Structures are given as structure tokens and as C-alpha cells.
Amino acid sequence: MKILLGPTMAESNYESDFLKEFYIPTYIFNDETRISDVPDAPKFPVLVFINSKSGGQLGGDLLKTYRTVLNENQVFDVGQEGPDKVLRRVYIRLEKLKQEKDEFATKIHERLRIIVAGGDGTAGWLLGVVCDVKLPHPPPIATVPLGTGNNLPFSFGWGKKNPGTDRNSVLSFLEQVMIAKDMKIDNWHILMRMGTPKEGSCDPIAPLELPHSLHAFSRVSSTDELNREGCHTFRGGFWNYFSMGMDAQVSYAFHSERKLHPEKFKNQLVNQSTYAKLGCTQGWFAASLFHPSSRNVAQLAKVKIMKKHGQWQDLHIPHSIRSIVCLNLPSFSGGLNPWGTPSGRKQHDRDLTPPYVDDGHLEVVGFRDAWHGLVLLAPNGHGARLAQAHRIRFEFHKGAADHTYMRIDGEPWKQPLPIDDDTVVVEISHHGQVNMLATQNCRSKSVHDNPSSTSHHNGEEDDSDEEDSRNEADEFRKFGAAGTFRIPDEVDISQLS
Numbered sequence: 001m002k003i004l005l006g007p008t009m010a011e012s013n014y015e016s017d018f019l020k021e022f023y024i025p026t027y028i029f030n031d032e033t034r035i036s037d038v039p040d041a042p043k044f045p046v047l048v049f050i051n052s053k054s055g056g057q058l059g060g061d062l063l064k065t066y067r068t069v070l071n072e073n074q075v076f077d078v079g080q081e082g083p084d085k086v087l088r089r090v091y092i093r094l095e096k097l098k099q100e101k102d103e104f105a106t107k108i109h110e111r112l113r114i115i116v117a118g119g120d121g122t123a124g125w126l127l128g129v130v131c132d133v134k135l136p137h138p139p140p141i142a143t144v145p146l147g148t149g150n151n152l153p154f155s156f157g158w159g160k161k162n163p164g165t166d167r168n169s170v171l172s173f174l175e176q177v178m179i180a181k182d183m184k185i186d187n188w189h190i191l192m193r194m195g196t197p198k199e200g201s202c203d204p205i206a207p208l209e210l211p212h213s214l215h216a217f218s219r220v221s222s223t224d225e226l227n228r229e230g231c232h233t234f235r236g237g238f239w240n241y242f243s244m245g246m247d248a249q250v251s252y253a254f255h256s257e258r259k260l261h262p263e264k265f266k267n268q269l270v271n272q273s274t275y276a277k278l279g280c281t282q283g284w285f286a287a288s289l290f291h292p293s294s295r296n297v298a299q300l301a302k303v304k305i306m307k308k309h310g311q312w313q314d315l316h317i318p319h320s321i322r323s324i325v326c327l328n329l330p331s332f333s334g335g336l337n338p339w340g341t342p343s344g345r346k347q348h349d350r351d352l353t354p355p356y357v358d359d360g361h362l363e364v365v366g367f368r369d370a371w372h373g374l375v376l377l378a379p380n381g382h383g384a385r386l387a388q389a390h391r392i393r394f395e396f397h398k399g400a401a402d403h404t405y406m407r408i409d410g411e412p413w414k415q416p417l418p419i420d421d422d423t424v425v426v427e428i429s430h431h432g433q434v435n436m437l438a439t440q441n442c443r444s445k446s447v448h449d450n451p452s453s454t455s456h457h458n459g460e461e462d463d464s465d466e467e468d469s470r471n472e473a474d475e476f477r478k479f480g481a482a483g484t485f486r487i488p489d490e491v492d493i494s495q496l497s
Contacts, residue, residue, distance in 0.1 A: 015171070022046050022174055024074045028093065028108060041107035044178050047090065047139075048075040049083050049126055051118030054146040061165035062117055062146070069170050078122060084129045091135060112139040113177065113437065119147025120240065124409045127239055127434050131187055140182045142437040144173065149410060151240050151331040155357070156183065157439030160331075180437040183446055185357045186328055189431035190242060190408065191226065192234045197418040202232055204406075205414040231423075238408045241332055242428060244394070245297055245323035247367065248405035251412040297321045297366065300404060301396045301426075305389035308360060315387050321366035325383070326392055326428055329357055330443050337443075338365040340382025352388060357444045360430050361388045391429045398422035 021042045048066050052059040066075045076086050097105035116126040123143045130138050145153035145160050154160040158176075163169055194202060203219065220226050220233045227233055297303070298317040303324070305315045317324070330337045339355050346352065355363050365383040399419045406415050406426075417424055438444060 018171070018174075019069060021178065023071055024108060026071060026073050028097070028105060029073045029090065030093075041104050041111070043111060044113055045108050045111055046070070046074065046113045046115050046174075046177065047086070048115045049078050049086070049117070049122075050075065050144075051122040051146065052077045052079055054118040054122060055162050058162055058165055059118065059146055062144070062163075062170070065165055065167055065170050069167060069174075078118070078125070082129075083116075083126050084133060087129060087133055087135070091133075110137060112137075114139045114141045115144060115173075115177065116141060117144035117146050120149060120152050120410045121147070123152045124239060124411075127187075128237055131237070131432065131434055138435055140180075140435040140437045142177050142180060147410070149333060151329065151333075151410070155240070155329040155331040155442065155444045156436055157442030176439060177437060180439060183357070183436050183438045183442075183444065184433040185239060185436055185444070186360060186433055187431040188238050188242070188326075188328060188362065188428055190236050190238065190426065190428050192415075192424075192426045193228065193231050194418055194424040195421045196230055196232055198420060200416070200418075202416045202418055204234065205416065236408055237431065238328070239434070240329045240409045241325055241327045241407075243323060243325040243407045244404060244426075245321075245367075246405070247323040247325070247333075248407035248412050251407050251410070252405050252414055297324050299397070300400050301394040304393040304395070305364070305387050306391040306393075307388075308390045310390075312391075312393065315364070315389075317366065317386065318384065320368045321384065323367040324386070325365045325367070326389075327355075327363045327365060330355060330445075338367075338383040339363040339385060342385065350385075352385075354445065355388075356447045358433060359447050360390055362390075362392065362428065363388055364392065391427065393428075394426040396424035396426075 021044050023042055024045045024047075048070065050059055050063045050066065052063050055062075063075065063077055076083070091109075094105050094109045098109060114126065114130070116123050123141075126141060130141065143153040143156065143158055144163060145158060146162055150160040163173065218234060218236065220235055224233075226235060296319060298319050298321060303315040303317055304312045306312050325332060325338055327338060330339065332338050342350070342352050347354075353359065353361070355361075364386040366386050367383050396417060398421065401417060402419055403414055403416045406413060
């Protein structure tokens with residue numbers, strides 16, 4: 001008979017000492033009587049936010065494990081209590097304790113870190129809250145990949161596969177949090193303004209008319225400084241990407257299908273396979289046959305860009321481009337990098353810089369169809385590199401279409417357009433930065449990195465003529481792969497109040 005032995009005394013003591021470095025006592029969260037002998041403050045106190053609905057059953061299982069490993073008062077289900085309410089409550093409590101000369105609370109405040117477990121939508125929600133509540137010392141954030149695409153965790157070295165939910169997996173993740181480095185990334189603000197339509201509504205339409213998560217568009221209030229009389233104004237924010245066109249249309253179909261049949265979307269691999277199938281049924285793999293050219297980006301809108309401290313200038317969009325992506329992080333569609341690594345010659349000839357995540361620039365990439373996207377699976381593969389920009393502006397042509405599809409960090413929607421209005425504008429601009437936690441060898445690069453750590457940016461790629469010289473024959477080029485355009489897990493929770 002095989003006897004299963006528990007941990008040794010030494011192992012148990014080590015684990016206890018290890019967890020003390022993350023543990024936040026209950027009195028930090030409420031007014032219960034404080035213990036008389038407060039131990040040394042933890043070096044890495046964490047608040048943990050988990051979307052229990054992400055990853056099928058994984059989110060709920062992970063929530064239980066973290067509440068067993070840490071103080072259950074420092075672990076939150078975002079479906080039960082929004083992170084905005086939690087952070088306001090915790091920080092008000094910390095400020096009160098600091099005014100009472102509580103040194104323990106002061107150290108918690110200075111050292112606090114955040115862990116968020118969910119899809120990219122959940123992570124983006126948390127990032128937005130941290131930005132919006134304007135904390136005096138914004139805590140850095142580590143992301144656990146519980147979604148489908150997991151672009152945010154992958155960009156910062158936390159992986160893209162759904163993690164284990166057992167105790168050892170959680171302890172292993174906490175070890176990585178302990179040695180992680182701080183890294184700032186750019187925030188991006190997106191604004192859309194149009195004249196009030198003479199009839200009908202132009203409010204964004206989420207899949208199956210369900211509410212948006214935080215960072216899809218929402219209309220500004222009548223008292224907001226961005227509001228203009230006679231106009232409808234919407235705004236949102238993103239950290240990874242904004243896309244418009246056919247890829248967002250396929251994403252919209254995927255989310256709609258998942259809302260109708262949630263029981264079929266309990267597994268990351270199944271989700272990705274379903275997404276690829278929808279790409280076929282939506283015509284993304286035969287776009288020249290099924291996608292009207294009137295909805296190609298160049299026919300739909302004029303695109304302008306601005307470099308830092310520069311002037312607006314027109315950006316040429318090839319007529320065959322059906323999808324445009326404005327990318328901040330080096331991960332899209334489940335870990336692929338649409339920008340790639342331009343050779344030194346191309347960087348010089350086109351005045352390009354390495355794609356840092358904190359340089360105040362977005363990389364603008366175009367795709368003709370899914371086959372074009374599949375080139376990302378090849379060594380040195382990339383989309384059509386259109387520009388790097390500090391600000392981007394889309395001016396929609398009057399009557400070009402009655403709607404288009406848009407997507408922010410995996411959250412798609414159908415955007416109606418007034419056919420009698422020639423003032424529809426979408427503008428993306430830089431909006432500060434937020435702190436992330438990254439593993440030592442993450443793929444995201446900072447302008448502050450040691451030059452030797454970014455030397456891969458100077459690697460040479462194929463110097464053949466690229467996107468601007470391609471012709472329509474490329475529409476039918478195939479690369480023999482599948483399932484490129486995957487999306488992160490959607491947050492099935494209501495918008496912040």
C-alpha cells in the first residue's frame with residue numbers, strides 16, 4: 001500500500017514564512033480590534049482580483065485556492081464586488097490608519113501589489129480602475145492568464161495557457177510575483193464623435209445587445225467636458241490594441257455565439273477552434289469574395305496620424321486592407337506579433353523605432369484577410385506596417401457604410417454610422433501610463449531597458465519589398481495554417497458605476 005506523506009516540518013515552516021510576505025491582516029480591511037503585537041510588514045502585500053466566470057470552472061477554483069492560501073479578505077471576486085469599490089474602500093482605510101501613525105499600514109500602502117486573474121477584458125477593467133481612481137501610489141499589476149487569447153499576460157511573461165488552480169500552482173505564481181520587475185506601459189484614450197442622427201440610434205451595439213465591459217465605448221454624460229451640443233460623444237480606453245474592420249466582425253460573431261451557447265465555451269482550445277471556424281463562415285478566409293470592397297478601410301475612412309510634437313498628416317492605406325490594428329503591446333490574437341521586427345535598413349529608411357510599450361507610440365498594422373494574418377506564424381512574419389504614431393484619427397466618409405465593427409482589447413461591438421453625417425470621427429491619443437509587473441524575460445520592451453536586453457530588435461528580417469508594393473494577387477496567397485485571429489476571454493460582468 002502506498003502511503004502519501006504530507007510536507008515535512010521544515011517545508012511547512014518555509015511555506016508559512018513565504019506566505020507571510022504576501023499576507024495582509026484583517027484589520028487593514030475593517031475596524032476590528034487590532035492585535036497588540038503587529039509583526040513585521042510583508043514585503044509583497046497583494047490584493048487579488050479574480051473573475052470566477054473566466055476559464056470555465058478555473059476562475060472559481062482559483063478563487064477558492066487563493067482564499068485558502070492568503071487571508072480571504074484580500075481576495076476578491078470581481079463579479080461580486082467591482083475593483084473600483086474595493087480599491088476606494090482599501091485606500092480610504094489605509095489613509096485613515098496612516099493618519100493614526102500606523103507604520104504597518106504605511107508600509108502596506110507603499111509596497112502594495114495587485115494580482116488580477118481573468119481574460120484580457122478583466123485585466124483591462126482593473127487597469128482602467130487603477131487609472132481612474134488616481135491612487136497616490138498606483139500599485140503594479142500582475143496578470144494571471146484565464147482567458148482565450150491572454151495577450152496581456154503573455155506580453156509581460158506570465159504565459160498564455162490557463163494555469164493550474166491547485167495550491168502548488170498558486171505558490172509558484174506568488175514566487176514569480178516576488179521577483180517580478182516593475183514596468184510602465186502607455187494608456188490610450190479613444191474618443192468618437194458624430195452629429196446627432198436625424199433618426200435611429202448610433203449607440204454601440206454589443207453582442208446580443210448585452211452591456212459592454214468597462215473599456216468598450218460608453219457615451220459621455222451631458223455634463224462631461226468632452227460633450228458637445230448637437231453631437232453624440234463616446235469614449236473608452238485601451239492598453240493592448242484597437243482594431244476596426246473584418247477581424248472585429250469575426251470577433252463579434254464569436255462573442256454572440258458564446259452568449260447563445262455558453263456551455264460550448266468551457267475550454268481554451270475549443271474556444272480557439274470555434275473562432276477559426278467562425279472566421280471561415282464570416283468570409284475572413286475568402287474576403288475578396290464575401291466582403292464588399294466598400295467596407296475596406298480606405299473606402300470607409302480617411303486616416304490621419306501625428307508623430308510626437310508634430311502635425312496631422314494623411315496616412316496612405318492600401319485599398320485591399322480590410323482590417324487595421326493600432327497596437328501597443330507585442331501580442332495580438334493569442335500571442336502573435338503583427339509588427340514583427342523590422343530590419344535595421346527598414347528602420348532607417350522609414351524612420352521607425354523599436355516598438356516599446358512606454359514610448360508614447362502605437363504601431364499601426366493592416367491586414368487584407370485571414371491568409372494575410374497567417375503570415376504571422378512564419379519566422380519574421382508581420383502584417384502591413386503602416387505607421388508609428390502618437391495620435392491617430394479616423395474620419396469616416398459620408399454615407400460610406402451604415403455600420404462597421406470595432407474592438408478594444410478583445411471586446412468587440414457593432415458601430416452604427418449615420419449615413420447623412422460627414423463629421424464622424426474616431427481619435428486615439430496618449431493618456432498617461434500604468435504600472436505592470438513583468439517577469440525578467442518578458443517580450444515587452446521598455447525605453448529604459450538596458451540596450452543589450454533589446455538587441456533582438458536589430459535582428460535582420462527578410463528584406464524583400466513589403467506591404468506597400470503588394471498587389472491584389474496576394475489576396476489568394478495561402479500559408480497553410482489556421483486559427484490565427486483568436487480573441488481574449490470576454491468579461492461577463494456589468495459596467496462600472
